[in-house]
Amino acid sequence: MDEFRGKVITDADLTEFRNQLAQYEDSQLGTFYKYFWEDLLYILESLDTLSILRELNFRNPISLEHYQALKKQCGATIFAQMLLEDINASGRDSVLGFWESLFVLQNEHPHPNLLGVLDELIQTAEILGQQIMLDGNGPDQAPDLKSCQKQHRENLLEKNENLVEHRAPGLTNESQSFNISERYLDLIVVSSHRFRSRPQHELIATGGIHEHILQKNQSYLERITPNRLFRWCHRKRCVPQTVLVSGVPGVGKTTLMQKFVYDWAKGKLYQRFAFVFFFKFRNLNNKDELSLVEMIVDEYPYLHSQLERIFHNPEHLLFIFDGLDESRGQIDLKQKQLSSDPLSKQTVNTIVSSLVSQTLLKGCSVLITSRPTRLTAVETSVFSRISEIMGFFPKEREKYFQHFFSDYTMAQKAFHYVRENGMLYTFCYIPSYCWIICTVLSMCFRGQKNKFTSTVEFLPKTVTQLFASFLSNILANHCQGGSIDKNFLISIGWMAESGVNSHILSFTKDDLETFSVDTSSHLVTSFLMESGQSPNVSYSFLHLTIQEFMAALVHYLDYSPERLQKALDDAKSHVDGRGEIFLRFISGLSDSSTRSLLKPYVGDLSVQASKHVISFLQKSIPTPQTQNIDYRKVLNVFACLAESRNKALVSSSIGSNTHFEFSEFFLAPLDCTVLAFILESCKGTEVLDLGSCFIQTEGLERISPSLHTVTEVRLTNNNLRDEDVSRIYSILTHPQCRIQKFSLRNNGLTEESCLPLALAINENKSLRDLDLSKNKLAGADFYQLLAVLSDPTCKIERLALQEAKLTPEYCDSLLSLNNNTNLVFLNISSNFFGNAGYPHIQRLILTHPSLKEIKLGMNDFSEETEKNLLQLQKRRPEVVVTL
Incomplete structure (x- = not known):
């Protein structure tokens, strides 16, 4: 983001900026303030709250505590609105002080919107007022114009x-x-x-x-x-x-x-x-x-x-x-x-x-x-x-559901269902997906009382099931007026597939004739939209993904081994990813319960096509011996398996691969949902390395239901926060938890995480190796965590608390670890114990009943203290002391 790197602001720069603003009258400053209002809101929501409040307080004393509490209680948006309104109401000096604060903040917080606003204010200063008036009133026009x-x-x-x-x-x-x-x-x-x-x-x-x-x-x-x-x-x-x-x-x-x-x-x-x-x-x-x-x-x-x-x-x-x-x-x-x-x-x-x-x-x-x-x-x-x-941001996603459903309760029910379903929720940033999801769920929740009720009430769990339900709703409506023309679906399906392969979204009358699509069919308007006027009419599917779904469905309606194999090979070969959704749909339709949604209207879909696709998936799964694995391709195959809902296929094909290494590969929430299905199907995974995968809150939420099935879980460097520990608690306290080795190294956990972690460790029966290094755990609640780790019933054998911000006062309490007779390894390096902590650490090394190795480096010890620590090995040779 070099183009957004802030300039170094000098006192001379600030003086020049202050003098420039001083030229403006109050009315002009008010006009500028109003003009930049939306930008300023977004900037205040995005910048570090304490930094902006300190700058403002330096120029015009304000109550830091009041505004910090306001943000904590009401959120960033309300905080920003109230602060802007208060500054505006406080008069000219406050407004000038606010602009000066923003000008100085670009040193340490070069937010692009902040730089853009300051740039516009400075670079276009002479004409800004005129430009604002022009945007408000428009240019002069002759009466006839x-x-x-x-x-x-x-x-x-x-x-x-x-x-x-x-x-x-x-x-x-x-x-x-x-x-x-x-x-x-x-x-x-x-x-x-x-x-x-x-x-x-x-x-x-x-x-x-x-x-x-x-x-x-x-x-x-x-x-x-x-x-x-x-x-x-x-x-x-x-x-x-x-x-x-x-x-x-x-x-x-x-x-x-x-x-x-x-x-x-x-x-x-x-x-x-x-x-x-x-x-x-x-x-x-x-x-x-x-x-x-x-x-x-x-x-x-x-x-x-x-x-x-x-x-x-x-x-x-x-x-x-x-x-x-x-x-x-x-x-x-x-x-x-x-x-x-x-x-x-x-x-x-x-x-x-x-x-x-x-x-x-x-x-x-x-x-x-x-x-x-x-x-x-x-x-x-x-x-x-x-x-x-x-x-859409998450708030807009929820608003869309409220707009779609006239019944607030039904809107909440639908949104909650989708929020809990990672497959569907991930795509809700797209408005048209929200429309399709709401359309299907409205039919499901209303449960119309007709002979197709069992189909209508089917709640989709995958994207394929969502579109199969959407299509079944269309066909159910047309069934009331007569039978479904299967040939029409086949014709439109082959046209859809041709378009997907050729990147064609808009079709002409000639295209429809080429694929024998009957434009007089009553089904046309359910799939295609017309644009333009005769004779220059063009047609396009209601949404590209509907086109991709029909392209996959046609192979089950009109099965040809040769055409299906070519379609699978072509989709897999596209380097731009255009075949990915198609492959997920064609895999999803291999599931009999998904195909059953369409059976009342089109009859049985090809079982041979399903077997063909399953065979294709089996051959696509990478083996543990595969060299130079492309993680994106692996996840694409996993996504297809998740759409197929075929746990037996996953277990038989992937079950032997007990190690999943995704370290330093960005995993989106949808990837985490897919991985959760794979883990749930395999159940015997030994190692899952998600280090530096940037899974964060939503990713952890998606994968957490299956993490308890893994023996070793690495969540290193994922920017997890205290609010995420409730998920970690649910993983560790699962009745069937198999986790023996768990790494939360280098995340954003603080002392607020200590109590829920303590409760989880206390309930867990499998955990033996815990790495909490590089988290800011120091604080009053750390003693509660230490108490659990020191309990005689604690099963933890290896414990890492490196760089946990621990100071000398914690050393005495560390002695309580003597009560944990299972502990054999302890890493407390890179803290701040200093020479004051030496007597307690010495006693811990000499008296712990089971300790075999302790790491103590980078703890502000003097050379003499370090020498004394190393000499302790002579008194107790069974304990390895590393500095």
Whole structure:
């Protein structure tokens, strides 16, 4: 994160900054404060609380205790809001002191949003007030252009004011629409430049990094709210004119653009743009050659007579192109054949490239959205700002469920079910997944009283079961009006598979005819959405993952050994991960209980296909002798096994592999869920090394139900916290716990963890080796932990308390370890015992009944004390003393 490294602030810098702010009147300072309000909230939520409060207190004395307690009681968001409001209410000196505090804090806390705000305040100081007014009021317009602009706003409002929420067939025959302001939930957009390599399926990859980014990189996560997209970019040191927003399918790119356009049309956002033109690439696919004027007039015919005058001020124009990944033509943003004439007929590629390159309407702004995978083949350096939609934060996930279900109790029940199911919850950062999950669970919980009740009430446990349930809901509804056309499902399945292999999301009428898809079938609208107007109509699946599910299902509907084997080999060979979800679905359908969900509507699915897939999985499982194991490929196979729910297959194929080493390999929460299933199926695992895997809270939550089955568990260096010890307690106190060796070395545990650890050790019957090194355990509660470790009934044989922040006063209590007659190894090195602790440690070495080895190095002993400690070995040669 070098671009976010803070500068070293000198006294001269601070004086210059203070003098610059002093020039502004109170009204101007108030305008700036309001303008940066959302940024300041996020900065205060992200920065170290004590650091900001100390800086503020240094300039304007405040109650540190009050605000620290406020954050602890009410959370970071309420704390930030209250602090900002209090500063604003306290007057000019407090506001100036606040800005100075932020300016100084960039030394030690170079948060990108903090640097961006300070940069914008300093670099654009002379014009910032004018820019704020321009964004609020817009540029001056001639009366007739103002009238034209009003008509344009009304048109965009009409098109974008409602969010359409699809409902499951059987719940209601009509989609429901809501005002976008009432139903829109914040999507997290962050600065990103991660498009060069995509070795994983984008949904899995983004789902994996989602919690990783939110938890580990909070201090370096540059959040880009919609009103920041075209504001000063700290990374590029400019106000961007070309902006790229990427995001996986269904994460909300189009919804974000819809809200952006709606807010502009309502006068709430970026009024610097006199006209916004919103296009979707999928609607431009059938355009061979056209001019920019024709492109605009096709979409907005009422602008025809005014376009020439509108083009006179290109700096007041914004072009939005949504869905680059849905463009059937290659978009080369670095091409040399560019256009400068709005009337010249060109390909869509040339027009878009010319706008981005500023040869066409120089000074205009361009905003493009795309899936990440499409961007690996696009020159993204032409964009001034690149951002990525990360989807929902956990709070927004829960809000979505509350919005979907009118019944609060049912919403809570559904969310709780998903929260407890790692397979489903991990994908809930994607709004469209939330919709599919809610759709299925609403049918399950309502338990409609018809002959298909047993199917409807089936609660999905895997992603395959989720989509099988979703499809069964659709088919159940259509069964009421007649029989299901199995041939239609087969035709659409083969088209889906072709699209997955070719990265095609949008299909033409010719594509449907090629695969014999009957567009007159009553099932069409349940799977495909139409875009454009006749004769230029295109079709796409409701969601890419539905397309991937149908691509897998067709092999069970129309089994061919040759086609299935080719599909499996192709999916496995794709280096960009495009086949991963397909493989998980085809593996999941090998489970008979999953296939039974669809049996009432399509009959028996191929058992031969199931056997074929199981054989494929068996051959894919790496053996213990495999050299240079690719952990990602191993986890992909494990994920397929988890989807298959085939514990017997896992046990027979992996059971002989008793060591799982994932050290220093990032494990996402979904990976942990998959590993939990593998461990549960094997039951005889000897070693599980999760050191430096960054599993953290959610990862531990996902894997904890199966950790008790392992003999040796290593959770070293995972940034676990005191709040995670409740999970560790449940693991160690499980009635069938097999753990003999447990490492929690180098985590974030403090004395608050000591009591629950003590209770767990006291109840546990298997533990023999415990490493608690490099945790800050010193404190009053440490004595309770020590008491349990010193109990005559304690079975711990090897104990490591290296670098636990222990001081001389603990040495006397360490003598109580004499009561543990099982202890043979003790590591208490790298503490702070000093010479004062020597008498107690000497006595421990000389009197402990079973001790064989003790490590004491790096404890601030004098040379003489170290010499005396080593000489103790002569008096008791059976104890090895290491310094």
